[in-house]
Amino acid sequence: MGASLAQVFHDNGYEVVGLCRTQPAEFVRWIPSDMLDDQKMDEVVAKIRDEYSEFDVLIQCAGDGDGEEIDKLEWNKTHDVFTLNAIAPIVLTSKLLPLVKKNQADIINIGATIALKPYQYFSVY
DSSP states (O other): OHHHHHHHHHTTTEEEEEESSSSOOOOOOEEEEETTOHHHHHHHHHHHHHHOOSEEEEOOOOOOOBBBBGGGOOOOHHHHHHHIIIIIIHHHOOOOOHHHHHHOOOEEEEOGGGGSSSOOOBTTT
């Protein structure tokens, strides 16, 4: 979904900055990031403050989830999925809030519809 949104915004004349583990499309200004690492998140936030402090919208749509049965969950994988999907967007928003307020930017958080109805192998959601 992030790639599609980036394309739409790019096609409409916006500069797009992507915070992701792997390099996105060529037109996206890429900031390599790992939202599971709080030190790296601080580095990403510093880079945004230094190089991209004026923005109109913060869109968060990172997500991950391995399909696992409820009785086979592992601590580390479950912790990482929950951290990436729930905690990281909250912390990133908190760290960028002064810029969001200054820019009167919008915040869009995109989640999965899987969170609204149960699926046998997606118990973390």
